[in-house]
Amino acid sequence: MLSSRTAWDLAANALAARTDALRASGRPILDLAESNPTHAGLAWAPEELAAALADPRVASYDPAPQGLPAAREAVARYLASRDAVVDPERILLTASTSEAYALLFKLLCDPGDEVLVPAPSYPLLDLLADLEAVRLVRYPLRYDGSWHLDLAALEAAIGPRTRAVVVVSPANPTGAVLDADELAALDRLCAANDLALLGDEVFADTALRPCPSVAAGDREALAFHLSGLSKVCGLPQLKVGWIAAAGPAARVGPALARLEVVADAYLSVSGPAQLALPGLLARREGFLAPLRARLAANRAALAGVHGAAADVLASAGGWTAVLRIGETRDEEALCLDLLDEGVVVHPGFFYDFERPGHLVVSLLPPPPVFAEGIRRVIDRCGRADFASGSGR
Template structure:
């Protein structure tokens, strides 16, 4: 029954599947059963910790009294360190064009809010990270999906992207390495996509929060391909590359800010209104930007083993396939649901949760067709846990297909 205090209409279609599905897992746990959570990419839940040097740096920052406010864009030494590290990777930016935020999520919110009017269109990948869908929905903007093709190792098609553009299109979001697929886009794919953005005068969000977590190939920063005529806003954070999601520190760095001075002023105005990003983590940035690549060696060794067992065991399951992730710590598997004849991805995921106590996120929560049977896996748990998980998945997949097929025969 409606009460006097009703929420705003814009919240009615606001969805975030990664967390929304947890309510079902809590019901299982309330029955005294254990649930293995593979729905959220939080490294700290699985024994990963930030580099020791960063832990020491944040403790020292607190002890040194860095507990107040900072300028809304961030402290100068941190912005300088980010710009210098970016330059080493070929990204043209400056300390003045670096803005620190509450994780990369707030960076996305600031850009969307500053740029998009109701009815404006934003191009987002499908499957893609649901944050972008949620922000667009909140603002009354229109999400237009461009597809990543699993048959092409999840590489998007620039011609399809071009065909989606209308006079209302303002923004192109590219996530590389990709969440949820684990794909790493090739240089040629990125160049083709950025050329489309250039031709149609779009702003590009380059979500590169996993750029250090690469198994195969080489990450190509989009800011390094921008030339002098394409505005690219690169988003990064401490959350994944530095294994510190709870510190809630991200940043955007802008390439070719001279092309959009009014938009930059609007972003800074919005940043002013929320005062500043967390201060103690800003004081670890100089240390973080100077860490040797070896700081991730043990992390990547463990993640690679977990990636490999995920790929191998899922592809042994009858009716299931999974591309080999090239970056991040996600895999996007597909259960053959016979084009929906055997149900939906959410039915499969919820059935797996209820029968086997394993929680994934259904692919439609990331923008795929529910009938296509995709689901995202977080392969952060150790290999022993993953072996148990995939054994349960194999058992349930057989049970699911047999029970659904039997119903179809009646």
């Protein structure tokens, strides 16, 4: 009776079940998987948020499938600050970046069509693709002291049913940032193969080196920048994201016309949130400045981590860090063991690393929590009983 696209195995795996039990136990924990800024001491002041949402116009319902013009203009100003000049008519609001993916998959793909996504990458993409009956095909990011696109491998992954390429820059969890040359090469490749280029840029404001937008410059391909208030302002609860289209008018025009119809079917972006968007975006540094300080403090705590027990992979931005613990250590056994010590971390296999032997930690926790959590991780990795796990 139920669809095959939702036929997931819903039994919680051992790690998820033990993590839930630990969180529910009330025991003090060092949660290095915390990705919610509002739970990490980075929340907006309640009165500031309440004031931003207090607009008398919230009493009226004036649906606009693309999003209210003033809100789209505010997104255009945000993009201009990132050197991407985008006409507000090429911007469409969504309820989140996740929903932006869903709308674009509907626009670009028939059931069974393929979208290329990076590996490693974050697990939500699989779920979003399942829900649109789209098949994800991985292309590798390569690490040689920093992360790079392997354009030849990406090109080899293109098949007759490929419709789009997703890039995440800075990436989750690696912090990989695409430079202008990589982006230009990818743009040409997409244009030549009639593929859309989707740039997930939710972490762009934390990039540690120049992080060009897919919406900047003259794109040859049909390109879409995706982002939202969840990461740009630390306000996932507002439920506002956006898509900004780039590329030749002949490609962008028809795509946006259809996208507007898709958006019109749901009208999912809340009116009060759209009205608040310009004011919230204008005050984003109130969130971003403390966020950057937090990320820097936690990165500094990682600076001393290099040795036999674990080392830290270089990252160019984002809210996460990757520890390399060696291929012979069993990631899951290590994570379970750390739970017993009150420390929550993610195993690398959640994120599709090509090789085993990684842990992923969030850089959001308060620095004392982060430093103590990392100390316990390194201590655990250093103990001999983990030197001979089976790996995954």
